[in-house]
Amino acid sequence: RWSHRTLQVLTELSHQHPSCGVRLLNGREYYRKEPQSLPTFYSSLPHSRLEVEGYHSVYQMTLPVIDTSVHLSWLQDQLNMLNEFTSIDTTTSKKHFQKTSMWSSTVQD
Numbered sequence: 001r002w003s004h005r006t007l008q009v010l011t012e013l014s015h016q017h018p019s020c021g022v023r024l025l026n027g028r029e030y031y032r033k034e035p036q037s038l039p040t041f042y043s044s045l046p047h048s049r050l051e052v053e054g055y056h057s058v059y060q061m062t063l064p065v066i067d068t069s070v071h072l073s074w075l076q077d078q079l080n081m082l083n084e085f086t087s088i089d090t091t092t093s094k095k096h097f098q099k100t101s102m103w104s105s106t107v108q109d
């Protein structure tokens with residue numbers, strides 16, 4: 001599933017590229033009543049269930065947090081470093097990229 005893969009990639013980015021604008025933070029979700037179901041991504045998260053008075057369930061987990069202003073600049077820098085960006089057709093708003101290690105094939109939006 002995309003959520004599991006996204007979590008994996010963002011976690012790797014936070015460890016391998018500390019300046020990329022992605023960091024891991026601890027957080028908690030509080031449920032006053034028993035949840036009907038937990039989000040599917042819980043199964044891939046390092047998390048624990050806590051007992052907190054006044055709540056049915058409390059889950060503590062580590063999640064990636066993205067500072068978009070930093071991360072988007074970092075992504076642009078990564079594309080610039082690849083130096084394989086071929087063209088942008090501004091008349092049709094289509095972007096054309098050559099095959100790189102980032103994409104498995106030519107991408108045309």
